[in-house]
Amino acid sequence: MSTHPPDESLSVGFVLLHRFTLMPFAAFVDCLRLAADEGDRSRQQRCRWTFMASNSEVVLSSSGAAISPCEPFSDPTEFDYIVVVGGIQAEGDRQDAAALAYLCKAAGAGVPLVGLCSGVFALIQAGLMKGRRCCVSWYHHRAMVQRFPAIEPVADRLFIDDGDRLTCAGGAAAADLATYLIERHRGKAWAMKSLNIMLLDEARAGTHPQPQPVVYGKIEDRLVRRAIAVLEQHLGEAIPMQALAERVGISRRNLERRFRDTLGVSPLKFSRDLRLRFGLWLLHYTGKSITEIGERCGFADTAHFSRHFRSAFDVTPSEMRKRSDRVDPFFLPIDGRPTL
Template identity: 35%
Template sequence: MPQESSHRVVVIVDANSNPFELGCATEVFGLRRPELGRDLYDFRLCSPDPGTVMRDGFFTLTGVAGLDAADQADTLIVPNRPDIDTPRRREVLDTVRRAHTRGTRLVGFCSGAFTLAEAGVLDGRRATAHWQWAEQFRARFPAVRLEPDVLFVDDGDILTSAGSAAALDLGLHLVRRDHGAEVAASVSRRLVFAAHRDGGQRQFVERPVPELPDESLAPLLAWAQQHLDTALTVPALAAHANISPATLHRRFRAQLGTTPLAWLTGERVTLARRLIELGESRLDVVARRTGLGTATTLRTVLRRETGLTPSQYRRRFGQGGLSRQAG
């Protein structure tokens, strides 16, 4: 029987909330994890009403806790809905403000950024929201530092994501932040979802249908992931794809919304995190197997990406650290 987690994730569901984002939260934070031998989170739903009519009357949610359950949250996911012009209810906004004052981690999926902004907790903070609402958001909340062209923004104790599918990206980012890259990879495998899309990737890329059927980066990405321990460079990637570095850059920008170097570094860091979590303590070995070169480079890059030194990362997310967390 999996051991229960003490970290409580609570989702506030309000009138006209989107079922998809609620499903994302449930899939990432609410499922039992027998394959891990422990549950990652204590997950609860709450609502200000005994019966909550979901978006467009698709169904009515009943049988969940009252709004006071949010006062016990370690992470609080705020309501989101498509009618962004209708003000949120005072009792919901008051609940969000109390949570922020307590130091609770706040999460807004898609239009949930509007809920956080209405509560006043985003003033002076970084956030994102769905690209189609960027202008309305800026007009209503000029004190918020909106980043409209990214998948999600991690601003420490307040995190926001863009349109619906980015809720999964942010959810997996939180799992990675709380439990490490190996656990996040396990959750993503169960979801059959990409293990890692960096928050800085673009939300939406306008591009025509390719004239040639062989312009997809998928074969190159799969090959590169199997050869991270070699001297992969951007010119080497371009050469393997039989295109110029300039063309490779254009395709990465068009298809992934990032650069080849940024993608390559992200993959190497993710592999390094997983190796450390699985017990590899020799930094030179980790650096060599990930293509990061030296232990010094590994330390620098890991600290930049996670805020932790390799030894700190090992203590927090290594097998011994996770056993202590599970207990």
């Protein structure tokens, strides 16, 4: 793998598959563009990028936007990384044999490969992920398990750096991965330059949890929304209610009144329910042990987690895991019980 010291150039080749997902591609390449020179003139100076595709000068994204022109596949050793951006996953989709062959050639030459969003499916189809963990969006987790049962998908983090294989859940996490690589090759100042211009506060680490889907209605109270945002950012800890009130800028008594008026529950119960929902999500989408999940959700011990989980969902975490194929946490109301 390339080990350039900071202040050397970074070269990335993009392999765009048919109907590739536009946002992760745009987030990744714009981080490169903004780190490429002192201004914002899109000059490929300290970072270089090339768009490549098989048998076409124009590639359509999943939204219908086109990237043109794209170049034929070139010598993979010209690049520090080859980034494959995947498309919509549908039964019966034809594999891009030329792209898969190129990825194999790049792997044989020792060039690190990056699977962005559903691009990881192409790395698997090319036989390049055997014995490896791969990061995948929670949204694609079930499809990967069904299509590739021998692969270990990870859906509770943003990206995984496994040396010569890097995989990313996609979406906004593509900017985090790009920043990670820019910092490695160009230094932290250049990485932060990209984020600042893109109006992003900071880069999230690869171990940062993917946002889990939480379903509740529109919340009118602005301060309650702010408090919920804080709770969502700290799913791994039980935030004291006084500290939460201080973060929002109101008294604890006012915070509790607003939660009861808006949601019908105390902020303490809402926080616990949110962490329990996160535990349900982890049971559904990861292979972590129940002990690990309880710790990840901020509970003091497994017994504490299991007791509250059973009270919320009428089943133990172990029983829920056995029935996870019949319960989709995306559609569970925040204070509801699953229909098993």
